[in-house]
Amino acid sequence: MSGEARRAGRDRDVEGRARSARPRDGLGRPLPYGVAGVARQPEGVVRGAAETVREAQRLLDAGMPFHAHEVFEDAWKSGPEGERELWQGLAQLAVGLTHAARGNVTGGARLLRRGAGRIAGYADGGGEAYGVDVAGLVAWAGELAGRLERTGGGVPDAAREAPRLTRP
Numbered sequence: 001m002s003g004e005a006r007r008a009g010r011d012r013d014v015e016g017r018a019r020s021a022r023p024r025d026g027l028g029r030p031l032p033y034g035v036a037g038v039a040r041q042p043e044g045v046v047r048g049a050a051e052t053v054r055e056a057q058r059l060l061d062a063g064m065p066f067h068a069h070e071v072f073e074d075a076w077k078s079g080p081e082g083e084r085e086l087w088q089g090l091a092q093l094a095v096g097l098t099h100a101a102r103g104n105v106t107g108g109a110r111l112l113r114r115g116a117g118r119i120a121g122y123a124d125g126g127g128e129a130y131g132v133d134v135a136g137l138v139a140w141a142g143e144l145a146g147r148l149e150r151t152g153g154g155v156p157d158a159a160r161e162a163p164r165l166t167r168p
Contacts, residue, residue: 041067
């Protein structure tokens, strides 16, 4: 599809929904058409909790928190209502790291704190957490958000700052 045709209409997925076909980098930022990007995370994948955590950790370790957020998003959309806060909170932590690594340190810190607040209720048996180290993630998010707020511009490396989702 030419750039002119693309501007006239919207990119659509196979089901006809509007979906940008632009390639993306490892932090989910759009790249120009025709440039090689990072493979997109498939949407709507139903995984078990353990598989969700494993796949998200793999993506976080690879410096791809935006993609990890999409894995958590699939879990909250397909999982039981009682787990929604856990998966949404984990997604917000991943998006917070994404924003910070993109240079939006204020928004990143805000999302890290919001995500930590969402998952905090799962600490100490407040809900099924599937081995996720909730207390460790809350501490990680608070430390990183505080550092971002203090420095006001130190852009973190997403792979180096990636949290461990479970205890070793």
